[in-house]
Amino acid sequence: MSSDVTPTSKPVKSTGLHVGEAGPGVRKVDPILTADSVKRTFGGLTAVDVAHVEIPRGAITALIGPNGAGKTTFFNLLTGFDKPDEGSWEFDGRSLAHVPAYRVARMGLIRTFQLTKALGLLTVMDNMKLGAKGQGGENLFRSVLPFLWRKQEDEIEEKAVELLTRFKLDTKREDYAASLSGGQRKLLEMARALMSDPTLVMLDEPMAGVNPALTQSLLEHILDLKSQGMSVLFVEHDMHMVRHIADWVIVMAEGKIVAEGDPHTVMQDPAVIDAYLGAHHDTDIGIDTEHVEVLKELIDDEQ
Amino acid sequence: MIDWIAIFSNAAQELISPTTAAYALAALGLAIHFGYTGLLNFGQAGFMALGAYGFAISTLSFGFPVWASVLVGVGASVIFALILGIPTLRLRADYLAIVTIAAAEILRLVFTTNTFDSLTGSASGLQGYKGGFADLNPIPPGTYGFGPFTYNAYDWWIRIVGWTLVIVFALLTWLIIRSPWGRVIKGIREDEDAVRALGKNVYSYKMQSLILGGVYGTLAGMIFVLPRAVVPANYQTSLTFFIYAILLLGGAATILGPIVGSMIFWVLLSFFSGFMARAVEAGWFPFMTQVQAGQLRFILVGIAIMLIVVFRPQGIFGNKKELAFVK
Numbered sequence: 029m030s031s032d033v034t035p036t037s038k039p040v041k042s043t044g045l046h047v048g049e050a051g052p053g054v055r056k057v058d059p060i061l062t063a064d065s066v067k068r069t070f071g072g073l074t075a076v077d078v079a080h081v082e083i084p085r086g087a088i089t090a091l092i093g094p095n096g097a098g099k100t101t102f103f104n105l106l107t108g109f110d111k112p113d114e115g116s117w118e119f120d121g122r123s124l125a126h127v128p129a130y131r132v133a134r135m136g137l138i139r140t141f142q143l144t145k146a147l148g149l150l151t152v153m154d155n156m157k158l159g160a161k162g163q164g165g166e167n168l169f170r171s172v173l174p175f176l177w178r179k180q181e182d183e184i185e186e187k188a189v190e191l192l193t194r195f196k197l198d199t200k201r202e203d204y205a206a207s208l209s210g211g212q213r214k215l216l217e218m219a220r221a222l223m224s225d226p227t228l229v230m231l232d233e234p235m236a237g238v239n240p241a242l243t244q245s246l247l248e249h250i251l252d253l254k255s256q257g258m259s260v261l262f263v264e265h266d267m268h269m270v271r272h273i274a275d276w277v278i279v280m281a282e283g284k285i286v287a288e289g290d291p292h293t294v295m296q297d298p299a300v301i302d303a304y305l306g307a308h309h310d311t312d313i314g315i316d317t318e319h320v321e322v323l324k325e326l327i328d329d330e331q
Numbered sequence: 332m333i334d335w336i337a338i339f340s341n342a343a344q345e346l347i348s349p350t351t352a353a354y355a356l357a358a359l360g361l362a363i364h365f366g367y368t369g370l371l372n373f374g375q376a377g378f379m380a381l382g383a384y385g386f387a388i389s390t391l392s393f394g395f396p397v398w399a400s401v402l403v404g405v406g407a408s409v410i411f412a413l414i415l416g417i418p419t420l421r422l423r424a425d426y427l428a429i430v431t432i433a434a435a436e437i438l439r440l441v442f443t444t445n446t447f448d449s450l451t452g453s454a455s456g457l458q459g460y461k462g463g464f465a466d467l468n469p470i471p472p473g474t475y476g477f478g479p480f481t482y483n484a485y486d487w488w489i490r491i492v493g494w495t496l497v498i499v500f501a502l503l504t505w506l507i508i509r510s511p512w513g514r515v516i517k518g519i520r521e522d523e524d525a526v527r528a529l530g531k532n533v534y535s536y537k538m539q540s541l542i543l544g545g546v547y548g549t550l551a552g553m554i555f556v557l558p559r560a561v562v563p564a565n566y567q568t569s570l571t572f573f574i575y576a577i578l579l580l581g582g583a584a585t586i587l588g589p590i591v592g593s594m595i596f597w598v599l600l601s602f603f604s605g606f607m608a609r610a611v612e613a614g615w616f617p618f619m620t621q622v623q624a625g626q627l628r629f630i631l632v633g634i635a636i637m638l639i640v641v642f643r644p645q646g647i648f649g650n651k652k653e654l655a656f657v658k
Binding site: 107150157166 | 506507511512513514515517518520521524526527528529530531533539543652
């Protein structure tokens with residue numbers, strides 16, 4: 029973490045990511061992940077129906093949309109945790125169709141979960157070590173002979189300590205992860221994901237349930253990922269955060285991509301307002317406080 | 332008057348009996364399954380039956396030497412684990428529980444049925460397979476030991492082999508659990524999706540654990556039949572539950588737990604049944620017959636499992652912070 033970043037400073041935004049007019053499914057200069065006609069239905073409900081989307085490399089991309097838009101399902105499909113009915117998608121030029129989740133992770137696409145999955149019954153250090161790739165000692169036969177993996181284990185531990193220090197969790201290394209606070213678990217999950225040196229980090233609602241004091245530090249960690257050359261795709265509801273750190277925003281509604289663009293222009297897209305408020309938002313059907321809040325945030329940010 | 336010396340000496344003998352060693356090894360296998368990986372295997376009796384029958388049938392029907400008979404039993408249990416695991420390990424943990432309990436019963440009934448009488452001896456079982464094992468005994472004939480622990484050369488030989496196996500496999504378990512392999516299966520125990528997201532092949536790890544613990548059970552089944560005959564009635568579901576009782580008593584996610592748990596279990600059980608039988612005989616419990624007294628100890632095992640799970644779920648040696656079913 030760069031300590032010179034003050035909370036008020038504006039992060040440097042990556043621009044010039046797309047080719048041609050910004051719109052749903054627009055081509056990117058250098059996509060790291062592309063998806064074509066990915067469709068997932070649950071019975072009669074079509075949860076995800078994405079015609080085409082490209083995630084830019086080396087940038088922070090936000091995936092936003094109202095509840096039930098299919099963001100998490102899309103995440104699960106991309107990472108192999110769920111299987112689509114049809115479609116093809118590629119990561120770094122390699123097809124991900126029918127690739128099991130653990131292989132997707134080994135290719136360098138690491139995800140976190142909306143409900144944090146820090147392993148509470150393991151120590152913080154063991155959680156971190158579990159994240160490292162290609163461990164010889166994870167083979168049953170070699171595990172019996174410690175001298176075969178002791179050296180690698182020490183290297184992994186060194187790297188884990190370094191990351192824990194960066195995430196300010198180094199004093200907790202021998203504690204069980206169950207004793208951490210909600211925000212610290214989010215940090216641990218992110219640090220653990222970094223143990224495998226991923227190229228694309230997918231964060232599912234990294235800010236959910238994190239107290240405001242930790243939000244700033246989490247934001248800086250996400251910006252840090254970009255400065256280290258990783259690409260980030262995250263799902264988020266907090267519009268301030270999206271506006272603050274995202275270089276590119278993809279908006280989903282009812283399973284489809286309805287708008288794309290840089291955070292400032294996309295918020296003014298009528299399709300986005302429709303997505304949050306429904307196409308008939310100018311017909312008076314009573315007060316919908318949640319969506320009014322979101323719009324207020326958008327307007328606040330504009331000023 | 333009650334013969335207290337006999338009760339205590341019988342109970343003390345259980346401390347190093349081959350049966351105790353067999354239960355300890357089977358419970359150690361279950362510790363890998365249930366304690367460390369979180370696999371609910373309710374078919375450990377089936378793995379033990381495969382060991383017993385695999386060893387006895389290869390010796391009796393095919394005339395295999397001891398080492399080959401052991402390999403046949405181990406091979407059979409690896410195949411059994413694969414058959415159980417391939418369809419169920421992708422599903423939720425409860426499905427494995429249902430399938431293992433049913434599969435162990437199927438095995439027992441196949442061994443009991445008259446159809447294969449020439450091989451399995453059906454309900455009366457098998458005996459006369461110990462010759463090869465007894466021939467390996469380096470101890471000269473005679474009687475050795477002191478006090479209650481006085482046995483002949485063969486009885487010492489079973490005890491030495493049985494407990495050596497227990498110690499070797501306890502050390503092996505200790506080694507693999509503290510390795511990165513152990514870290515992965517402990518992660519799976521808690522949340523397999525989290526481990527999958529970190530690039531580990533969860534299905535393969537669960538399969539490895541199922542096979543490994545099953546092989547422990549199979550070897551335990553072989554030790555179990557060395558001091559007695561192979562009888563299908565020994566491999567009922569209650570055998571699995573006794574092993575669970577031992578595991579929970581000692582601590583599910585521990586190495587020493589299954590071993591010490593087995594010793595405590597058998598010493599107490601022997602003490603209690605010896606005491607009850609003699610007390611009823613002496614007329615201390617006029618409302619109870621000898622048969623009822625014999626059954627009472629099984630009721631006691633059930634109550635003990637309940638009390639342990641409620642009041643000390645981590646067992647004697649367990650660490651409460653690291654326990655799968657205490658959240």
